Amino acid sequence: MQITVQRYGSFLLRYLKPQKRRVLLLALLLLTTIGLKVINPQIIRYFIDAAQTGSALDQLTTAAVLFLIFALIVQGLSVVATYVGENIGWYATNSLRGDLMKFCLGLDMSFHNEHTPGEMIERLDGDVLDLAIFFAQFIIRVLGNLLLLVGILFAMYLEDWRIGLALTVYSVISLVAFNQLRSVSVPHWKAARDASSNLFSFLEEQLSGTEDIRASGATDYVMHNLYRFNGQRLQKERKAGLMNTLVIQTWIALYGVGRILAFVAGFILFQQHAITLGTAYLIVYYTDAIFRPLREITNEIQNLQKAGGSIGRIEELYKIENKIKDTGTDHLPSGALAVEFDHATFSYNADDKILADLDFHLQPGQVLGLLGRTGSGKTTVTRLVFRLYEVTHGAIRLGGVDIRMVPLADLQHHIGMVTQDVQLFRASVRNNLTFFDTTISDEAIMRVLADLELMDWFSTLAAGLDTELESGGKGLSAGEGQLLAFTRVFLKNPGLVILDEASSRLDPATEQKIERAVDKLLKNRTGIIVAHRLATVQRADQIMVLEGGHILEHDSYDALAANPDSRFAELLRVGLEEVAA
Ligand code: ATP
Ligand code: MG
Numbered sequence: 172m173q174i175t176v177q178r179y180g181s182f183l184l185r186y187l188k189p190q191k192r193r194v195l196l197l198a199l200l201l202l203t204t205i206g207l208k209v210i211n212p213q214i215i216r217y218f219i220d221a222a223q224t225g226s227a228l229d230q231l232t233t234a235a236v237l238f239l240i241f242a243l244i245v246q247g248l249s250v251v252a253t254y255v256g257e258n259i260g261w262y263a264t265n266s267l268r269g270d271l272m273k274f275c276l277g278l279d280m281s282f283h284n285e286h287t288p289g290e291m292i293e294r295l296d297g298d299v300l301d302l303a304i305f306f307a308q309f310i311i312r313v314l315g316n317l318l319l320l321v322g323i324l325f326a327m328y329l330e331d332w333r334i335g336l337a338l339t340v341y342s343v344i345s346l347v348a349f350n351q352l353r354s355v356s357v358p359h360w361k362a363a364r365d366a367s368s369n370l371f372s373f374l375e376e377q378l379s380g381t382e383d384i385r386a387s388g389a390t391d392y393v394m395h396n397l398y399r400f401n402g403q404r405l406q407k408e409r410k411a412g413l414m415n416t417l418v419i420q421t422w423i424a425l426y427g428v429g430r431i432l433a434f435v436a437g438f439i440l441f442q443q444h445a446i447t448l449g450t451a452y453l454i455v456y457y458t459d460a461i462f463r464p465l466r467e468i469t470n471e472i473q474n475l476q477k478a479g480g481s482i483g484r485i486e487e488l489y490k491i492e493n494k495i496k497d498t499g500t501d502h503l504p505s506g507a508l509a510v511e512f513d514h515a516t517f518s519y520n521a522d523d524k525i526l527a528d529l530d531f532h533l534q535p536g537q538v539l540g541l542l543g544r545t546g547s548g549k550t551t552v553t554r555l556v557f558r559l560y561e562v563t564h565g566a567i568r569l570g571g572v573d574i575r576m577v578p579l580a581d582l583q584h585h586i587g588m589v590t591q592d593v594q595l596f597r598a599s600v601r602n603n604l605t606f607f608d609t610t611i612s613d614e615a616i617m618r619v620l621a622d623l624e625l626m627d628w629f630s631t632l633a634a635g636l637d638t639e640l641e642s643g644g645k646g647l648s649a650g651e652g653q654l655l656a657f658t659r660v661f662l663k664n665p666g667l668v669i670l671d672e673a674s675s676r677l678d679p680a681t682e683q684k685i686e687r688a689v690d691k692l693l694k695n696r697t698g699i700i701v702a703h704r705l706a707t708v709q710r711a712d713q714i715m716v717l718e719g720g721h722i723l724e725h726d727s728y729d730a731l732a733a734n735p736d737s738r739f740a741e742l743l744r745v746g747l748e749e750v751a752a
Pocket of ligand 2: 549550551591671
């Protein structure tokens with residue numbers, strides 16, 4: 172991908188502007204160090220010439236001490252410059268990471284369905300890391316080295332234009348040679364990196380599936396593949412390593428040639444008495460000093476290209492349009508909410524209709540039981556109410572207000588949702604329950620836990636509310652996970668509760684606990700429950716059976732149960748679990 176200089180520039184500007192003072196300081200540090208680096212050899216020249224002409228000892232001592240002081244200052248300033256540069260890089264990339272994360276979290280769910288977590292991590296961190304190097308080092312290395320190069324060449328021209336010219340030609344040839352070499356070796360490095368990333372993604376996949384691999388006896392297959400990936404990596408690494416040696420050898424050769432030329436030129440000019448011995452030394456010194464900037468500039472060009480790729484990908488990400496616009500300003504009424512689906516139609520992808528023309532009304536405080544075969548669209552209905560996706564036609568209204576007119580934060584505040592699989596985060600129990608809302612007191616949490624009969628579980632926690640939970644809720648039973656999710660909803664006290672019941676079976680004791688919790692949860696609230704068990708369905712005022720995205724039947728519980736021809740009556744007869752699943 173080709174990135175224009177302007178785009179690099181605007182990117183740099185956007186993240187460096189807030190750190191103007193730090194950048195200015197860095198520039199100052201760099202200029203000072205470069206100046207000192209160019210001047211310092213002049214002191215040695217003075218020293219050599221003065222020693223030759225038999226100057227007084229204290230003059231020589233002054234020169235030597237001055238040289239040492241300058242050298243120390245250069246070292247000291249270099250450390251400070253690197254520190255400031257790294258800081259600039261980290262500040263810039265951290266705020267970039269923040270921007271990207273915020274942007275991605277705000278994108279609608281269809282975006283997250285299309286992009287795997289691994290891909291997002293690579294975007295949020297891998298790309299940004301490349302940029303960190305760009306931010307932190309590009310300025311120091313490229314600009315600094317370019318300036319140093321120019322400074323040295325300038326100083327040489329001042330001495331003798333022929334030497335200046337020779338050194339310029341040498342610099343140009345070296346730069347071209349380095350660049351050529353780089354373009355030969357980079358593809359090999361890329362291949363080596365690809366091979367190792369293949370190996371790691373293989374390892375990651377296999378390790379996360381350890382349980383299944385063992386159970387299915389696929390260990391041999393895994394080991395075979397491991398050897399294969401390892402072999403490929405070795406091959407690529409070896410090639411890349413060889414290429415690297417070649418590059419280094421060429422550097423050394425060029426360096427040697429430069430030194431020889433400097434010595435020869437210095438020697439000849441000195442013989443002809445065109446220059447002093449000190450100046451001859453100066454030539455050798457500058458030729459030496461010019462080598463590092465040349466090499467570093469070449470390296471940085473590679474970083475620049477990497478950064479270019481990252482900037483391209485980041486810009487691409489920013490171009491993705493959020494399908495869900497958070498522009499509403501209306502507010503939902505407090506208390507139990509009425510729910511209305513007004514001819515709502517929806518599909519995940521343009522071609523297949525998941526829900527077609529859904530039309531129903533639910534009074535505040537009523538409970539709707541949602542039934543249907545697996546894949547009939549029950550979970551999809553709940554996602555639409557929460558506005559994780561947008562209806563393609565029709566509208567959904569809560570308490571008479573179109574949900575598109577309500578700020579998303581307001582919507583989240585008024586709806587409590589318990590999904591089929593509860594997500595627990597790697598954080599303390601308290602934060603898992605309050606979602607980092609610090610206004611909720613510990614007493615309130617404890618009250619709800621007691622209310623939901625979770626005290627037995629709570630008493631097993633080593634550090635009470637401060638106990639850290641493992642990500643994914645490891646160490647919790649499915650029932651406990653569900654009850655914790657209920658606790659969250661209670662603490663939020665919403666007007667509408669959506670309960671997508673887990674289809675996994677629980678032991679009877681836990682099931683009863685959950686039943687009691689659901690009863691409490693639905694008190695004085697409107698509820699939509701996707702039920703897989705008879706006990707859960709029985710508390711519904713209305714029953715809706717979905718099939719293939721249509722409403723197959725929808726009526727009050729009693730009416731449907733009393734009608735022997737209804738699907739619901741049939742479900743009740745045969746048992747919910749058997750037919751609905
Ligand atoms: P279950 O009882 O198994 O939970 P469900 O009634 O909740 O089933 P949904 O999850 O709403 O079913 O899915 C309805 C249809 O939409 C299914 O055909 C499913 O394949 C499809 N679907 C669900 N989620 C997505 C998604 N993120 N992207 C594309 N299609 C999806
Ligand atoms: Mg579902």
